[in-house]
Each structure stands twice: as structure tokens, then as C-alpha cells.
Amino acid sequence: MEHLSIIFNVIKNLVTFNLVAVQKHEWEIFQGYGFFFLVMFLSIVLYTYWYHLYRVEKTGERNYEKYANLALSDDINDSVLENKRSA
Incomplete structure (x- = not known):
């Protein structure tokens, strides 16, 4: 629960451009959770595209x-793949 409040405080400081108020350990916690959610989001997108x-x-x-x-049949006289x- 403490980390959640830290994340919201960092987001609030980022939105208000008050970057001086963000401490180093708060920024590290924010980066850690951000990296985790970014990897999860990209994994979901990758598997969704694969399924498609x-x-x-x-x-x-x-x-x-x-x-x-x-790549093998790339001659000028070859047929068109899709009309x-x-x-």
C-alpha cells in the first residue's frame, strides 16, 4: 500500500512538473513498477499479434x-501477390 501512494505521488509530481519533490528511492520504485507493467503490456501485445x-x-x-x-521470386515478370x- 505504501508503494501505491509513492507511485501516485510521483505521477502527481510528474504531471505538475515538480520533479524536485521526487526523491531518489521514490523514483526507483516508480521505475521498477513502470518497467514491470511495460514488459507485461508488450508481452500481451506480442501474444495478441501472434494469435491474430x-x-x-x-x-x-x-x-x-x-x-x-x-524474396525468392522477385523478378520483374513475376505475378502480383495480391490484387x-x-x-
């Missing part, structure tokens, strides 16, 4: 093997 790619491949909306072969309508 997996689901789109399984439902047949997109075939990513064509994109994997794009998209123009804007």
Missing part, C-alpha cells in the same frame, strides 16, 4: 507462405 497472425492463416484470409517466397482495389 495464427487465426488469419488458419481461416484462409491470408497465405503467408506467398510472402515468404517473395488490391485502388483508393
Whole structure:
């Protein structure tokens, strides 16, 4: 509970640009929790994106093997991978 009040005080001081009031140990606690939540957020985003790619491949909306072969068949006379309508 003490750490929660420290985090809110640091956020309040950051918003009001009163950085002199933030002590070193408070800043270290804020950085530790911030790093933890950033890693958790990025992990959730990564696994959500992975699931999206997996689901789109399984439902047949997109075939990513064509994109994997794009580097091998990169000639001027090769066919277009996807026909998209123009804007």
C-alpha cells in the first residue's frame, strides 16, 4: 500500500512538473513498477499479434507462405501477390 501512494505521488509530481519533490528511492520504485507493467503490456501485445497472425492463416484470409517466397521470386515478370482495389 505504501508503494501505491509513492507511485501516485510521483505521477502527481510528474504531471505538475515538480520533479524536485521526487526523491531518489521514490523514483526507483516508480521505475521498477513502470518497467514491470511495460514488459507485461508488450508481452500481451506480442501474444495478441501472434494469435491474430495464427487465426488469419488458419481461416484462409491470408497465405503467408506467398510472402515468404517473395524474396525468392522477385523478378520483374513475376505475378502480383495480391490484387488490391485502388483508393
